[in-house]
Amino acid sequence: MKFIYTFPEAKELSKELIGGKAWSLVKMCSLNLPVPAGFIITTEACKHFYQNGKKLCEELKTQIIESLAELEKITGKQFFSVSNSETPLLLSARSGSCVSMPGMMDTILNIGMNDFALKKLESLTRNTNFAFDTYTRFIQMFSDIVMGIPKSKFEKAETHEEKLTKFKNIYKNKIGFDFPQDPQEQLFKAINAIFCSWENSRAKFYRKMHNIPCDAGTAVIVQSMVFGNFDENSGSGVFFSRNPITGKKEIFGEYLKKSQGEDIVSGVFTPISIENLKNSKIWSDLNKVSQILESYFKDMQDMEFTIERGKLYMLQTRCGKRSHEAAVKIALDFYKENLINKTEAINRVECKQMECFLYSHFDEEKIKQIKPIAQGLAASPGVAIGKVVFDPKKAILDSKNGQKIILVRNETSPEDIEAVQHSQGILTACGGMTSHAAVVTRGMGKCCISGCNEIKIFENSYFEADEKIIHEGDLISIDGFSGKVYLGEVKTIPAKFSDNLNEFLELVDSNLNIKVLANADNSFDVKKALEFGAQGVGLCRTEHMFFAQERINCMRKMIFAVSPEERNNALKKLLVFQKNDFKKMFKLLMGKPFVIRFLDPPLHEFLPNSENEILKTACSLGISFENLKISINNLKEFNPMMGHRGCRLLISYPEIAQIQAEAIFSTALETNFKNIEIMIPLIGDINELKFIKNIIKEVYDRIIGSTNSKINYKFGTMIEIPRAALIADKIAKEVDFFSFGTNDLTQMTYGLSRDDSQKFLKHYYDNNIYKSDPFAHIDIQGVGELMKIAINLGKKSNPNLKIGVCGEHAGDPQSIKFFASLNIDYISCSPYRLIAARLAASQNSNCL
């Protein structure tokens, strides 16, 4: 079995076999760029190593020895060189797996250094410093990585000679043998160590996090050393083909004279910006290389290089990581430069990066240095800094007094909505990615960490986290991107919506074949939605119009009405509110589609919670405290998510459906708005749908029938109950569209309460049972299968059926990819997720 390839031999080999780093070296070789000679030990050899009880097999050893002989020939250098012009052969051995795992595995430089090479190097270079430096560096690195002696054990010394002696002694004391002088033995041990580093705990953890297969193995690249630390005309550096922060078309990077690559990484020395090399030969060399690699890889490159005595050597190239700004600009520029086509340009920006345009974020360099006090779920992006407040009323008050507040609660409820609005960010101890706090803040574009069960709230006056007590009024910083909570104030970088972004989004939209609509419950939302490019409103949750104080009182009157008259009186007041809301939204939408969902939540969400609230409500309703309490208790449910909500409410109280239909039709009539779509939630049976459809039809006939007008409203249903998916053929005959409510569909399909599951799902992640939160990324296997069933059945009986998704997943790029594969017509997500959703939808628009 062939375990080893030279770079020219490896031209046609896969990344899987030779690893990403070697693959880029091979490419650079074939582009005639200056790459130090070397060979690649394949990932197959690594697998073999593990099968062989973590030992290098004889066959591999033989191939290494042969390759070394070949390398001596090519470079003209030798381990025990007799030449008087060439330095002895020294080697680097680097790890490199198929998927980049930066810093996770090991690299060893200067293999081959020994007493013989020291003398030879000293005499040939007349550079005692360099020779000794190279040798002591090697002893330290080899001891650390191969033999496990920590770097810190190696001390400083006055002279080179003393230092070398010291280092050798430390080695001998720890290991019991002299430092090995045979370069071949050194190399075998180094390769062994690098193979072993595939299984170190950091690497394992990284693979788990990034879903990298455990048995892929790493390749090892053995290369002839070039010496950035040779003299003043030598050095090493890292550079990008374009500016990775701004995207500007100019090479960007750092250079450190008289250094080896690790010196830059270590942070001990401070490199200079390569801008300072402008007009130098290095500058023009780097620009040439940069151009060649960009036009070959058709992407911005991140490269490592070494200069030895003025000559450039390329050590690595890869596609460079870049900021959101740079990503957008580079994609646009490459497109304009005709290096990539439209689809490629659209795919060049990660959907995740879109969020950075919308939200301020913490300075990455700073947060690296601070330990968070707790970790929760990254429920809503953005960051926030403010004083801890537990009481929603206090939050409102303090905020009105100009203070910045972080509201900290076990969980929020609809009653807290005003306090949420007044807070900079929300931190909850319970609840998941689709808890009330999470959903509401995402809608507002406000930062939220939910389900942070590492904090314990006591008596609403302080919380405990990381063995610290945080009192009301203490300053904390919360990061909605990572779910991390920090004590004190963290430096923040503000959000910016650039011209480049707008230009890029135009490109994105020009490729869309899925409509991207927004969830919007009021005119503020609608404005935001249109600003962020929504093609209409795909979900207006009418119940959200009823949580404000005056309205919730009407709702409560409606709920506790003892007669249909009382109920109707309360509903008539709500009708006025709702009509006004609709009027404002219709005006803003100017004919864009508007999907209105009828009342959905369990009634108890509208009920007062605290004794105090109950008392106030009882007074305002003119009933006794005791009676109200009993009524509230009667409305309590064991499992409200599967209880009296959605269309079930409309069947118990048809008056609600009547009043909602009346609000819609009469406002439409008054404003001449034509693009209405009515949607019924929680349908599980065809008779539920028919019952409510009839009510709506009757109201339509009453309000529109008597006029000369006509409103071609569309009628649709949420598909969020598994049964609805299973009988979709029957349902489809009655409707114009389906809109998948993937939050509830996920809850029911899994039998998993989104409000409770965070408590125990950590065991699921720990044990690798779930790979991700099914409420964050759509479950393709189960929920996705139900969606397929529903779409197939539905389209079979109604070929004109429109299909949409309006659950939280509609804003998640990973989920959108799957939805696109189902050939759906639209997605609808909260305004702040629109940009990423547009990009995701556009990236997947051609996938069929």
Added chain:
Amino acid sequence: MKFIYTFPEAKELSKELIGGKAWSLVKMCSLNLPVPAGFIITTEACKHFYQNGKKLCEELKTQIIESLAELEKITGKQFFSVSNSETPLLLSARSGSCVSMPGMMDTILNIGMNDFALKKLESLTRNTNFAFDTYTRFIQMFSDIVMGIPKSKFEKAETHEEKLTKFKNIYKNKIGFDFPQDPQEQLFKAINAIFCSWENSRAKFYRKMHNIPCDAGTAVIVQSMVFGNFDENSGSGVFFSRNPITGKKEIFGEYLKKSQGEDIVSGVFTPISIENLKNSKIWSDLNKVSQILESYFKDMQDMEFTIERGKLYMLQTRCGKRSHEAAVKIALDFYKENLINKTEAINRVECKQMECFLYSHFDEEKIKQIKPIAQGLAASPGVAIGKVVFDPKKAILDSKNGQKIILVRNETSPEDIEAVQHSQGILTACGGMTSHAAVVTRGMGKCCISGCNEIKIFENSYFEADEKIIHEGDLISIDGFSGKVYLGEVKTIPAKFSDNLNEFLELVDSNLNIKVLANADNSFDVKKALEFGAQGVGLCRTEHMFFAQERINCMRKMIFAVSPEERNNALKKLLVFQKNDFKKMFKLLMGKPFVIRFLDPPLHEFLPNSENEILKTACSLGISFENLKISINNLKEFNPMMGHRGCRLLISYPEIAQIQAEAIFSTALETNFKNIEIMIPLIGDINELKFIKNIIKEVYDRIIGSTNSKINYKFGTMIEIPRAALIADKIAKEVDFFSFGTNDLTQMTYGLSRDDSQKFLKHYYDNNIYKSDPFAHIDIQGVGELMKIAINLGKKSNPNLKIGVCGEHAGDPQSIKFFASLNIDYISCSPYRLIAARLAASQNSNCL
């Protein structure tokens, strides 16, 4: 269009067209039995009547007139008869739809009576009484049914003449016209009235109850009258071909001399048993008819007859309703008499009737006369009489003092189990057919009414129902067959398990191709199960072993343990209990299969509820009241049914799975029990299953691996989460069997909490949205579809996969019929439902 047929013409026509009653007359005609001549107006005519604005169309009228002329020819009688030997033609007009709706629609006798016929009848029969009686009867009936004048308006009078005059005057005063003298007009009006009676409120209600289509319509049978009230040699009666109470092979019925059929029905006169006619000509005539009809219809017949001047006329025959005892005996006898084959015999008994062998029931005659004070769900069959007690502790105490108790609660919880055992029956205001109270009582064979929201419990000291206050200690009777609650004591008929039943069940079992197993959680249940013919235990819910006082304390210690050691100590105690339980059950089962389900319920079910209980628990656990309360609060869930339960518990606390596996394997080893099947609840993901399978495997290796023994235990999973059904192919590869938990599967598929849904489902029944409770009868469309998907996927990847059902539906005959069509291997239900389940399974064993 032909609307009318004579009996001979109708020989080949369907019941749908001519109605059941006419169909039986036609059959009797063709068997040459004496049936008064007549003709049938079809159900098509009725439909036409309704399409025609509730009017008889001219075409129908013409056909009626033609048919009357024909009838005059056949009978030799005429309306305005000039004959001196024949009485004038009088007619009966009876309703008769395809499905029998006894007493719901109208019948009118003696049509044709008028002043002319009166005189003719009087002179010909020389029977003034008879003639006047016939006329006044007719006026009264016609006035009531056709003109809507209540019978009570007609008063008594001294003489015939006075009575007649009075009746005619009443008619004229109410209607404004003289009583109609034209027989044709009388008949048209009568037919009109009968057609209209199809839509009277009783009939509509009956159809809704029995799922009879609303548009089927009724036929009308017009027949020449025969007069049971003619003279002493005349009379009318009703009889059965066998005894409908005991099943004895001897005709059984009642006869009333000098009467028309309605006299028996009215209850004004007391008929004699036909036993008294033994050795008479009537007796031998009836026996002959009975034999002919039985051997034709091959079932016991319920017949109406009239004797006119010694001559027998048959008016109706139909298959007779019979008691459970009679049903079994008649099925057996017919089988032995070779009138029917085995399958027919098995199908001759209704599954519902099986319950009567198990439970005492209220005297049907008595409860007809009492108004119930409330109506709830018939949650568990049987009846109970006892004193109302609200407090479970008091219930236990009073019961120990020899009192009979009905426990009345809003809802029961596992803590109440002992009180339930001590009560005669349970009445709950909340909860559905699968609430705790319902499930537990069905398991115990104890009567229960659940979800009786017509009662309102106040301060646990009294309840209100039907505007009455019922105090603690008041006597009530509850009927678990009907869900009705009665004040005071109702006469009860005790249950009896007869030899005939045993013989019949042998026949039933000989036809089974589905295994019928039992749900049994302890040795008492297992005994019951075997007694009722279970072929093994299909579901042992291990958590039910942990609710007794000492055990629940161990559970609580386990739950609140702060260290794995503490948890293990508590679990070790539970291990001892569980091993003892298993040992007893293994012994009883003697090698029959035993399916053990691992812990399923949400942890909070084991927690103390009341402050008092919490305090006691805190003491016994040695922790503070406050801390325990906080811990309990932390375990509270918003939607426990979709929360931390089932396999999710086993993943959070693998120690529980370990201890349960240890209890099973070590007991099996000690007792040499070989037929173990281990079942995991609430699986939704393949990794959950693998995780727990591994734990079990490890315990097996530890306990069995070190010995020379081997236990070929089977490993299976509940399919109760929709997602499990959707990924059944993957799951099937890991298991030997699926057991559908249709309770949870129904909950999740509908998104419907069984504990909450009763509150609003009444609106669903009222509006005809649901036809039946999906927790009582399996939903074939939705849940059934998921089952099909799971079975298809499962068998595809594992052809040896066994399929069972262990939800409540497994005891419901209607659901069993569907399960049989899925070709499943077994059902498992509570012991008291076994007999009906065996019958249902047997009846459907050949359906594939």
